[in-house]
Amino acid sequence: xxxxxxxxxxxxxxxxxxxxxxxxxxxxxxxxxxxxxxxxxxxxxxxxxxxxxxxxxxxxxxxxxxxxxxxxxxxxxxxxxxxxxxxxxxxxxxxxxxxxxxxxxxxxxxxxxxxxxxxxxxxxxxxxxxxxxxxxxxxxxxxxxxxxxxxxxxxxxxxxxxxxxxxxxxxxxxxxxxxxxxxxxxxxxxxxxxxxxxxxxxxxxxxxxxxxxxxxxxxxxxxxxxxxxxxxxxxxxxxxxxxxxxxxxxxxxxxxxxxxxxxxxxxxxxxxxxxxxxxxxxxxxxxxxxxxxxxxxxxxxxxxxxxxxxxxxxxxxxxxxxxxxxxxxxxxxxxxxxxxxxxxxxxxxxxxxxxxxxxxxxxxxxxxxxxxxxxxxxxxxxxxxxxxxxxxxxxxxxxxxxxxxxxxxxxxxxxxxxxxxxxxxxxxxxxxxxxxxxxxxxxxxxxxxxxxxx
Amino acid sequence: xxxxxxxxxxxxxxxxxxxxxxxxxxxxxxxxxxxxxxxxxxxxxxxxxxxxxxxxxxxxxxxxxxxxxxxxxxxxxxxxxxxxxxxxxxxxxxxxxxxxxxxxxxxxxxxxxxxxxxxxxxxxxxxxxxxxxxxxxxxxxxxxxxxxxxxxxxxxxxxxxxxxxxxxxxxxxxxxxxxxxxxxxxxxxxxxxxxxxxxxxxxxxxxxxxxxxxxxxxxxxxxxxxxxxxxxxxxxxxxxxxxxxxxxxxxxxxxxxxxxxxxxxxxxxxxxxxxxxxxxxxxxxxxxxxxxxxxxxxxxxxxxxxxxxxxxxxxxxxxxxxxxxxxxxxxxxxxxxxxxxxxxxxxxxxxxxxxxxxxxxxxxxxxxxxxxxxxxxxxxxxxxxxxxxxxxxxxxxxxxxxxxxxxxxxxxxxxxxxxxxxxxxxxxxxxxxxxxxxxxxxxxxxxxxxxxxx
Numbered sequence: 050x051x052x053x054x055x056x057x058x059x060x061x062x063x064x065x066x067x068x069x070x071x072x073x074x075x076x077x078x079x080x081x082x083x084x085x086x087x088x089x090x091x092x093x094x095x096x097x098x099x100x101x102x103x104x105x106x107x108x109x110x111x112x113x114x115x116x117x118x119x120x121x122x123x124x125x126x127x128x129x130x131x132x133x134x135x136x137x138x139x140x141x142x143x144x145x146x147x148x149x150x151x152x153x154x155x156x157x158x159x160x161x162x163x164x165x166x167x168x169x170x171x172x173x174x175x176x177x178x179x180x181x182x183x184x185x186x187x188x189x190x191x192x193x194x195x196x197x198x199x200x201x202x203x204x205x206x207x208x209x210x211x212x213x214x215x216x217x218x219x220x221x222x223x224x225x226x227x228x229x230x231x232x233x234x235x236x237x238x239x240x241x242x243x244x245x246x247x248x249x250x251x252x253x254x255x256x257x258x259x260x261x262x263x264x265x266x267x268x269x270x271x272x273x274x275x276x277x278x279x280x281x282x283x284x285x286x287x288x289x290x291x292x293x294x295x296x297x298x299x300x301x302x303x304x305x306x307x308x309x310x311x312x313x314x315x316x317x318x319x320x321x322x323x324x325x326x327x328x329x330x331x332x333x334x335x336x337x338x339x340x341x342x343x344x345x346x347x348x349x350x351x352x353x354x355x356x357x358x359x360x361x362x363x364x365x366x367x368x369x370x371x372x373x374x375x376x377x378x379x380x381x382x383x384x385x386x387x388x389x390x391x392x393x394x395x396x397x398x399x400x401x402x403x404x405x406x407x408x409x410x411x412x413x414x415x416x417x418x419x420x421x422x423x424x425x426x427x428x429x430x431x432x433x434x435x436x437x438x439x440x441x442x443x444x445x446x447x448x449x450x451x452x453x454x455x456x457x458x459x460x461x462x463x464x465x466x467x468x469x470x471x472x473x474x475x476x477x478x479x480x481x482x483x484x485x486x487x488x489x490x491x492x493x494x495x496x497x498x499x500x501x502x503x
Numbered sequence: 504x505x506x507x508x509x510x511x512x513x514x515x516x517x518x519x520x521x522x523x524x525x526x527x528x529x530x531x532x533x534x535x536x537x538x539x540x541x542x543x544x545x546x547x548x549x550x551x552x553x554x555x556x557x558x559x560x561x562x563x564x565x566x567x568x569x570x571x572x573x574x575x576x577x578x579x580x581x582x583x584x585x586x587x588x589x590x591x592x593x594x595x596x597x598x599x600x601x602x603x604x605x606x607x608x609x610x611x612x613x614x615x616x617x618x619x620x621x622x623x624x625x626x627x628x629x630x631x632x633x634x635x636x637x638x639x640x641x642x643x644x645x646x647x648x649x650x651x652x653x654x655x656x657x658x659x660x661x662x663x664x665x666x667x668x669x670x671x672x673x674x675x676x677x678x679x680x681x682x683x684x685x686x687x688x689x690x691x692x693x694x695x696x697x698x699x700x701x702x703x704x705x706x707x708x709x710x711x712x713x714x715x716x717x718x719x720x721x722x723x724x725x726x727x728x729x730x731x732x733x734x735x736x737x738x739x740x741x742x743x744x745x746x747x748x749x750x751x752x753x754x755x756x757x758x759x760x761x762x763x764x765x766x767x768x769x770x771x772x773x774x775x776x777x778x779x780x781x782x783x784x785x786x787x788x789x790x791x792x793x794x795x796x797x798x799x800x801x802x803x804x805x806x807x808x809x810x811x812x813x814x815x816x817x818x819x820x821x822x823x824x825x826x827x828x829x830x831x832x833x834x835x836x837x838x839x840x841x842x843x844x845x846x847x848x849x850x851x852x853x854x855x856x857x858x859x860x861x862x863x864x865x866x867x868x869x870x871x872x873x874x875x876x877x878x879x880x881x882x883x884x885x886x887x888x889x890x891x892x893x894x895x896x897x898x899x900x901x902x903x904x905x906x907x908x909x910x911x912x913x914x915x916x917x918x919x920x921x922x923x924x925x926x927x928x929x930x931x932x933x934x935x936x937x938x939x940x941x942x943x944x945x946x947x948x949x950x951x952x953x954x955x956x957x
Contacts, residue, residue: 063513087616116613159570162541196863230680
């Protein structure tokens with residue numbers, strides 16, 4: 050296929066994609082196939098002579114679509130959202146065409162530099178502490194990882210190497226294997242399976258911090274502190290805690306300050322500083338809205354932070370954004386500089402070689418899709434998408450509720466948002482009244498959402 | 504941007520891509536920018552209100568292209584090739600639109616099943632031993648990794664967990680940290696930096712096997728055997744060797760059989776079986792040609808094998824294909840089965856959950872681009888691409904050489920290839936005659952290549 054044919058086939062593919070996404074609602078969201086369905090539909094071996102492109106395209110409907118779970122169907126409520134937007138798809142097309150492998154600055158300066166700046170843009174949208182932003186006097190910066198699992202692992206490896214380095218500085222004779230065999234990492238017992246997996250891969254103990262329903266499954270500071278003290282008494286070395294968005298407020302509000310208070314004086318000299326990695330894979334996108342940003346308070350105690358724009362910020366998979374407070378901690382865990390990857394600017398301190406920030410060596414030009422999405426939506430457009438409803442919509446809803454005369458509410462303004470306040474006021478209000486009020490509000494909201502454009 | 508606008512913008516992007524690739528030769532292959540060039544070209548923060556799409560597209564030339572190292576320019580001779588083909592780009596567009604996250608069979612059966620079958624197709628093209636093919640009675644199978652670095656790491660982690668498991672089976676009281684602290688992995692002193700990095704990540708000793716120029720930088724079996732014996736005598740546990748394409752013939756021909764001969768009787772009970780991972784990242788694609796396939800002999804001794812179709816087999820990055828002899832070894836290193844990822848067919852033995860085969864949890868629908876490329880080129884087309892020359896071209900060249908009357912050669916047929924034999928026959932032939940002959944052959948070959956279509 051030459052460029053001339055690609056012009057034709059590419060445009061057909063654009064229409065095929067638009068058709069697919071415009072009509073996705075008509076397809077069954079979950080496929081009706083049995084394991085092994087596909088093998089019988091295609092040949093046992095690759096063809097000797099080329100197939101025609103028409104045959105390949107026909108087979109998309111015959112072979113592929115019957116087995117697809119349609120993640121972008123409006124009826125898909127499983128697992129978690131995965132982002133999809135047209136600007137991101139256009140950027141990915143361009144990325145595929147440029148097709149550079151951005152492991153170092155020199156391997157394609159635009160690939161590295163756009164990533165650094167897009168990570169700064171996004172970091173500013175989230176109002177991250179300045180230390181995490183590359184274009185400041187801090188030591189931090191951001192990087193695109195493939196998945197949150199990788200970010201969890203990368204942070205754990207960085208923490209492991211930092212801890213070993215600090216201990217060896219004070220006790221150079223201690224065998225490294227003795228140190229690593231004593232390391233202990235922590236995560237909530239509600240944490241994602243990838244956390245335990247990171248511990249397995251990194252070859253370190255991973256302990257689960259027990260949580261309770263009564264505490265909304267958040268880790269309680271005292272529980273965690275007790276574990277740390279017991280582990281230290283038993284000769285272990287606490288070095289890493291990875292917290293999830295559902296629970297980390299509790300931890301950052303209560304736990305970490307406790308840790309700091311108790312341990313700060315001896316953090317570095319005793320080499321017991323615990324790396325705190327905050328993972329807000331799903332919820333993180335919402336922090337671009339001022340009304341949700343307080344949920345990220347505590348980030349100032351973290352060593353690294355990660356969330357997935359590829360879940361809820363309209364940037365197609367994969368794009369898992371990670372920031373670190375001190376890039377040298379991260380780089381220290383991985384840095385390898387063979388001659389064939391060296392280049393002029395390497396030691397200038399001005400540039401970033403992202404291969405030191407991740408598990409794989411190669412990397413795609415993924416920041417293009419952040420750039421396209423951020424520009425085509427604008428911050429306001431992204432905030433509207435998170436809110437999935439406008440101030441106007443809320444105003445109309447309130448009007449209808451109050452016009453109905455059955456219940457009465459007043460609004461307030463909160464960080465630029467028109468908010469409906471529901472206060473339980475009367476001495477005579479019972480549960481059944483609240484349920485009835487909720488029924489009315491839901492029904493009217495349903496009507497408003499159907500009538501007004503999102 | 505809605506689907507209607509995407510139809511228009513997508514087609515414009517197809518033309519932009521075709522224009523870029525058709526005229527790439529005119530662009531300077533290496534950018535003339537200084538570190539930090541990009542930050543000054545774009546705003547410090549994301550726009551509040553959306554930019555126009557026209558502005559974004561204008562900025563591709565203004566902001567991005569000046570900083571791109573053009574990996575697909577015909578003047579690009581740095582690093583290694585990275586594959587690019589129009590069928591792969593079309594498939595990637597489709598993959599982006601389907602946008603499923605194929606971590607389990609149920610998460611999108613087509614995504615998993617096409618990958619398994621494509622890995623079988625490719626395995627058959629390479630004539631891999633049957634144990635590596637999923638659709639047989641063997642225990643093996645293939646998986647797409649992002650990069651060869653990840654394959655090296657995944658194999659090392661699988662080897663580590665297999666070794667620990669075997670030792671613990673015989674000596675359940677031995678602390679796991681005692682075992683891992685004694686593990687030793689090996690690679691040639693010529694191996695890629697990602698190998699040493701895999702050792703760092705996995706927290707195991709990595710020893711370099713010395714090579715010599717006189718031995719073409721191949722590992723010598725006796726050298727390796729001696730290291731193993733010394734390490735065992737010192738109480739260490741050899742468990743993994745990772746070999747590269749430039750050197751592994753020597754190893755598979757000499758080293759591994761030696762290992763087998765010496766150790767086979769005690770492999771399992773002494774738990775000293777060494778996992779052999781063969782990495783042919785770049786050269787591996789050539790093994791689809793019968794005349795290069797002998798270079799893969801020895802694969803029958805390997806536990807895992809990996810190469811990068813994204814380097815030399817026209818499948819755009821990322822697509823690093825990895826096969827294992829025994830999938831349970833791989834899965835054993837990673838398996839985590841939380842409730843929210845469980846599905847009906849999970850324990851049926853019929854299906855594959857690829858999340859157990861890799862470091863990240865999520866994964867894209869990458870097998871689509873293998874499918875498009877294999878079908879649009881056919882095996883013959885792919886072989887022609889590797890050879891970059893046809894039988895016809897060789898025949899024409901031979902005719903011109905012999906018509907020139909200055910030198911005389913005869914051809915032969917080798918595995919379907921028309922080969923020009925160059926035999927040094929006369930008693931009177933000196934170096935200068937051979938150099939003169941080479942000059943004539945090169946010059947005529949140049950002419951033929953310019954005249955005939957590739």
